Amino acid sequence: MIEMEYGRRHQLLRVRGRSITWVPPLLLLAGVVLLDFNTPEQFRIVSWIVLVPGIAAAICGVWTTAVFSLLSVLTYVAVDNAWPDQYRAGTADFVLVAAGGLLATLAAGVRVRREQQMLHIRDIAETTRRTVLRPLPRRWAGLEQAGAYLAADVDARVGGDFYDIQPGPHGTRVLVGDVQGKGLGAVETAAALLGTFREAGYHERDLADVAGRLEVRMLRHRFHTTALGRDDGDRFATAVLIGFPEDVAGTIEIVNFGHEPPLSVGPNGVRELPCGGGLPLGLGDLADGLPPVRRVPLAVDETLLLVTDGVTEARDRSGRFYPLADEVARAVTADPRRVEPQRLVLLVRDGVLHHSGGRLADDTTVFAVRRTRVAPGEAPERGRLQV
Template sequence: MDSALVGIPVALILAIAIADLAAPDRIHLGPLLVAAPAITASFAGPRLTAAIVVVSAAAELLIASVQGDFGTQTFVGEIAALVTVGVLIVIFAYVRDRERRTLTQVRSVAETAQRALLRPVPARMARLRVASTYLAAEAEAHIGGDLYGAVRTRGLTRLIIGDVRGKGLAAVSDAALLLGAFREAAHHAPTLPHLAAYLQDSYGDRLADIPAPPPEETESFITATLVEFPDDRPLLTVVTCGHPPPLLLRGGEVTALPDDAQAPPFGLGDLAPAEYTARTFPFGEGDALLLYTDGVIEARDRAGRFYPLSERIAEWAGDEPELLLRRLSQDLLRHVGGRLDDDAAMVAVRAV
């Protein structure tokens, strides 16, 4: 709290008291004193607010003493109203501060969960430079259903990015389960389709172990993209499971990788048996790849226009991954006016 702000209600009390004493007897400005504690509650806690209530009441008593209004109905009504409203304002300040402390604790827990779940990807992985970022829908949340991860194994770098349907603890739990399965299976699965099948089975088993959702809730699922980069060949391999296609940045041009071989999201394999098909694309020195969740492309400005990701990212296609994501994040937040309606995760990769 800025101590200079305390001068505002104090100055207001002095101004009202002086004006009331200078005004004709038929004009009573005392009721305006309640504005001082109301203003104080906007920036201070219950103790300082209560102190300003006491100062306001003392000013009302001083005015009545000078004007000889003690005991009159006007004085009794004004002082009673001032004290009653003042007490209510102090109670409001107390409840607000208690909720603020609770929110701070929740935020700390959420940040700890995010650090444990979404560990930053290494800046250098074999022939790749990599960066990641996570933008929360609400500044107080800092964690939701978006996920990403990276693993080095047997001459390969494997990445995942995904988006859990829903929010809250259930979404965090699903994200943690899928990331844990990915970090384990990525070391053993011989191909990306095998890895995707394992993740579907792992997530499907988890869904089988929990009670059925209420009728008003739809099934849980996770959209995801898996990408593999061999160390010894200028290629990348992709398996997409209901997720937005990665963007390839090459020579100042931005191209969405074809997603005609999409498989269903994880968790929906029982409804439509999944056939995981890997697509391979050239990925040589200087090429870059952007993985992202739908919170990026579905972000809207005040006019309802979606964020033009492909158009905007072309301006920074030559940047290193960390700088690219920093500029992209800043531009995205400007587009939505500072607050996202959905979480957004991004991973940028450049071949060197």
């Protein structure tokens, strides 16, 4: 939060790229001097000049604050000596202004150092986010995609939501999921699942084998955290695993591990894809087996919309949930171009923020993907990429 406030403050106090943080304390200094000369002798306000370095400490750098502290002392002496002896504020107020300037300079130093630390933490969090949620090309492996991730903890910038696309010799696979819980433990679990998906999604021929590898990885990760004595050994994750087979263009394969059902958004409206209701990753031992692989139709002109529960469980002030399907259907009817992944993601992201008033109770992920048409004579991308 400190880093965000720092960025907003410095963005507002700039004109044509130049900082004007010195303007408010300078205006306050001039205002105090003018008021002091235009008030009765019995009502001296020159000592209010102590507010000038205080304001500078809140928005300016250390050296600028020190300059305003010195300027305040010199201005106080000049203004006070301009009055007759019987009306001067005296030494006590002079000490107040001098001490206030010194403390303001020290406070500015502490503030700047804290802001630098927060910027450093932000850079670390951003690096972590790019490691877990690696950047994806807009068009890749025969798919056009767009994604948006909003962390409930604005300082963390990364949480338990995850998504990725993995091309390979057996088609392109997509994974979207949500790790139970928050904090670094959730990030660690998401990274473990994504690592397994990137390997299994490339090498395994059958999507069921990819799903099995994810379940085993989740169990191994739980055993490891339990052996370390951590209290998050019962963590699980919901996920949707999707395969875009090369043999059938109008069909996709879906394995649902207790996640929000995907939505198909196209010219004919919005429909929820039937994909079953399997248990989350890590809870497979409570069922007879893994969720089945289902083949469902998906036309080339349809976009697949996947979200985490941060979207579907977003509430407004009255407690009403965000009506995802209705909002998307209404927007696509009004403008059919909204079926494009980028437009669709922005529509849902902005809709959730507006509906919840910007108060996100959980990490929020919106991911949209659709097939791209390969031009005649152009080789498919998925067979060449081995990442």
